Amino acid sequence: MGKIVFSILLKVIFRMTSGNPRQFNCRDESARFQLLIFTFSCEDFLWKYYKKSPNIRNFRHIRYINSKGGDSMPKARKRKDTQFDNKIVKSVFLYGNPTKDKTDKIRAMQIAFTKLINQYIQKLIGSNEFTMQLVKADKKDSKIRAFEKVIRPKGVNAAYGQNAFDIALTQLSNRFDNIRIDMCKECESVFTKSKVLFAMSIDGKSRMDMIDSIKKISAAIKSKKDSSFYDDCAKQLAEMKDSEFNFAQHEFRVIYDMVSCEYKIPYVKRSQIPLDSRIMEIKPSEDIKAPYVISISNMLDVGGPKIVVPLNTSKHSLHKIQTRKMAGMVSISMDIQRCLKVDWSYQNCVSQPKTSKMIGVDTGISDAFHTSDNKAIGSMSPVIDFYKNVVETSFASLSDMRNKKRSIRHYLRRHKNLPEDVRRSLIQKMDKLEQMIQKAKVPYRKNRHYYEMLDHEIKSSIDEYIASIDHETLTVLEKLDIKEFNCSRKSNGKRSMFARGQLQKKLMETLNWKGYDFKEIEPAYTSQACPVCSYTDKTNRDNKRFKCQCCGYEADADYVGALNIRARADDKEILDVCEKYKYKHDEMQKHIKMVYHARNEKYKAEATEAM
Template sequence: MQHYANPAKVNLVLDLFRAYPKAAQQIAAVQWRCFFDTGAFKRNLPIHIASPLSARFKQTCQYQVVGMLNSFIANRANDFKDAVMGIPDAILAAFDARHSERAWLGSHGRPVSYTRVALLYLGKYRAWYRAAPAMKGLPIPAEILRLARSIMRGVFARHRRPSMGQIQMLLDEKVARIEATRSMAEHTPFAYWVKLATLRPGKPISIPIHANVHYESVAGERMACVQINLGERGLSIGFVKDVPVTPYAPRMEVLGVDVGLRYLVATSAGDLMGRGLLDRLIVWDRQITALAANRQKQGLRVRSRRYDTLVARVRSFLKNEINRVLNRLLAVRQPDEIVIESLDFRSPDLSRRMNRLVQNFGRTVFRQALAAKAEQFGFTATEVNAAYTSQSCAKCGYVDKKNRRAERFTCRHCSHTAHADINAAMNIRNRRSVATMASRWVSQSAILEALVRQFLERCTQRPYSRPGSGILSNPYFLGFAGWRTESSMENSEAPLL
C-alpha cells in the first residue's frame, strides 16, 4: 500500500522503529527463559522492561515476538522428529530394556520401541522442557527426558534463534487502527487512513493510504492489523487479508518432486517444469561477477546501487519463477501430498557468490511458497533426505554412481532408463514411506547401507533377478563380502535381467 505521510509523521514512525526492536529483544530474552523453565512461551506474561513504548505497544510487541518464536519452535519440532526417526534401533534397545514393563504395541499389533514413541510424544506436544511430562497417565522416565533434551540441544545448535534486532512492526488495533474512507463525498484521493499511536502519550497520528489494485482484487476479509516495514527505500505500510481456503480436490495421492536449477521441478509423474532457469542465472552471474571484480580492482566496496539492483532482479526472478512453477504444478497434478528432497539450489555452472545467493534465497522462497500453498489448498508437504536419490534405480533399487550420466539415467542392473531428474523424483516419492531413510538426520552412510541391504534382500527373494557380475566391482557393495562370495559362485547358474 502506498502511504503519503509527511516528513514530520515519518519521523514519529522512525522513533517507534528505534524503540520497537530493542523492546522485542528484551521480551524475547524473557520468553526464552520462560520456555526453558516451563516448556512454553506465554503471550500474556507480565512485561517488566525499560522502554519508551506504551504498555499497549509492549503487549502488541510481545504478541508478535511469541508468534515468531512459536513458528521457530514448530520448525524445530519437525527437526526433532526427523532426528528421532533417524536413531538406530540398536541404540534405543538399551533404553527399552531398562523400561521393559512399558512395552508398546504399534497399530499393526507388533512391538515398537517405547523410547521412540515417548520421544515422538514429547516432540508432538513440545514437552521437552516441562517439569514432569506424562504419556497415557504414566510419567516419562527421566533418562528419556534427558535424551530428548540432548537431541534438542543438537537441533538448536544447527539453527540460530530468531533475531529481533531487525524486526518489522506487525501492529494490532490496540495501537494501529485502519479507517476506510466512507464515501467519495469526503473529497479525498485516499482509500484508507491508519491511526497510529506514537511515543507521545495521547497524541496519535493519521497516515493517509492510497488504494492498491492488487490488494483490493484478492478475495478475503481485511484483518485488524497493520504491517509497517523499514527498508532501504524508507517506510512501507501493508494490510493483511484472511484469504479463504481455495476449493481443492486431489486427483492423485502422492507426488515426488526433485528441485534443481536445470529444471526447477521434475516430478514422479514425468513432468519437467521451469526450463531455462539456469541459463538466465548464468547471464546475471556474469554481470554481477564482472561488476564486483571491477569495483574491487578500483578499491571500492562491492555493493553499489547497480550491484543491489542486479541482485534484486535475481531475487525477483527467482520468486516469480518459483511461484509460477508451483502454481502450474498444482493446477496440472493436484496431489494430496507433495514430497520434496532437502533443497539444494547450487550449480557448478555458477560462481560461489551466485550459488550463495541462489541457495540462501531460493531455498527460503521455495519453502515459504510451498508452505503457503499447502495451507491455502490443504495438501501435505513432506521433506525427505535426498541422499543417493539420483544414483538409485526407481524400478529395482540398485544404487550405483555410474547409473547416472548427465541428464540420462540407465540402471546397470535392470537397464531401466529415464530422465535422471524424473527418476530421482520417483525415488523421493518412494522414500517417504521408509522411515529409516526419510529422516533428514540419517547419515549418508546409513542410507547407503539400507539401500544396499534392501536391494540384496529383493535379489534373495527373487532368484531370477540375481545381481550380475558387474555389481561385484561396485564400491558401494564392498562391505558385503559374504554375499559377494556366494554370488560369484552362483552367478553363472542364474539368468540375469
C-alpha cells in the same frame, strides 16, 4: 607446557570416546557418566587453546560460547516439512510517505518497541518459573500474562507491551526448540521427544511429577490416537528404575548445557510493530487521492494525538482488500527512504481434497518439472545461463572498478612522498572511478531482468503443470533443503539451488492455494536408485542419462527420479526408516541404502532362480 598438556588430554578423550563422549563403549553407566562430566569440566581449559590447535575443530562437543555474551555459532537449520494448510495467510502491502515530524515519531516508536522486546527477553531468561510456557510457546497462560503485567514498564500502553512480550516469548521458544532438536540428534530419548518432559527435565522435576503431568495431558485428549504418544511416555517413565532415571537426567543435563552453549540469548536488532484494533485504525480516505488512511496511537505519548498517515497501494492489492476479509491486525515499519510500510494480511480457507491417484514430480533445471508420467514441463536452463553469462559478467566489471579504486587508495597511503602532480592525477583517477561506480546501472538492471525471467518461467511452468492434473491427484515432491547441500560455491552454482528452491516453494504454495493436495518425501537416493532392481549407485546417473549398472535399465534421469519419488510416497518400509531416524540424517541415509541393497539382493536371487 600448556600445549603439551592440551595435546595429551585431547588424545586421551578422543581415544576413549571416538570423538563423542556418548559413544564410550562401557557397560558401567557410572563410569560413562563420569567421563561425560570429565569432558565437560575440561571444556574451559580446552577452549583457551582453541585457536592454537586446529585438531580441536573436529571435536564436536568442545564448541563453547558463553550464552550471555559473544557470538553464537551459525548452524544450518533443517527446514520443517511443508504440509497442506487449510488456512492460508497472505498479505497485501500499503505504503505511506509521512512528514518528517511523523517519520521521527514512528522511528522512535520502532526503536523503543525493539528495546522493549529485548527487555522482556532478559526478564524471561532471568526467571526460572516459566520454562514450560516458553518450551510450549504458550502465550495465553494466565501466569505468564500476569508476569507481563508486573514487568511492563510504566507509561507503556498495554497493547504495545503485550505484543512486544509475545515476540520475546516466541524468540525464546524457538531457541528452546532448536536446542531440543539438536539434543534429539545427540541422545534421542523420551526427555527430548516430548516438549513437556523436556521442560520438566530442565526444571529438575521428579519422575513421579513427570508421570502425573503426562497422565493429565493424556486424559484431557479425547482421541486415543492422539493420546498414544503420551501413554507411551508415561509407560517408559513408569518402567524406569530410579538409578536409570537419575542417570538419564544427569546425561540430559550435561548434553543440554553443551548444546545450549551454541545458541546465544536472542537479541532483536530491528522489529516491525504489530498493531491491533486497540491502537490502530485503517479506514477509507475522504477528499484525498490516497485510498486509505491509518491512525496510530503514539507508544511514547499515551493519550496524546494520533499519528495519521495516508496510504497508497497497487490496483491488485486494492482489489484484494475490497474482496477479502482483512485481519484486524497490521504490522508497520519505517525504511531508510522515509517510507512507511504497512503489512495487512488476509486468510483463505481451503478444504483438503480426497485423492485417488498419485504423481511424482522431480524438480530440476534442464526440465523445470518432470513427472512420473514421463512428461517434461518447462526449463530453467535459459534463465540460469543468462545469470552466469550476462549478470555475473556485468557485476565482474563493476568489481574490477572497485578493485582499481581500492588499489590506488592503498598506493597513496603507502607512498606519501609522491610528487604533487602524480598524487593529484591519481586522486582524479580515483574520483572518476567512483563516479563510474555510482552511475553503473547496467548490472543492476540485468539482475532485475534475471529475476523477472525467473518469475515468468516459474509461473508458466506451474500453470502448465496444474492444468495437466485434477483435484483427485496427489502431487509427491522431494523435500529440497538448500542448507543441506554443503558444497563449494561452484558446485552450488551448477545445481542452481536458489532457482530450484524458489520453483518448488512456489509450486507448493500454488497447489495449496488452489486446493490441490501435495506431499513431501525424503529425497535420499531418488536419483541413484534403479526403479526395476533397486540397485543404488551414483554411477547409474550420468547427467540426463540413467543406466543401471546391475540390470541395464535405461531412461531419462529426471523420469527415473520422478518414478522413485512417487514410489516412496507409499513405501512403508522406507517411510518407517525416515520416521525412526528423522533427527539423524546420516543414519537415515545409511538405513535407506541398506533397504535398497536388500531389495537388490532379493532381485538378483530371483533372477538367478529364473535362469
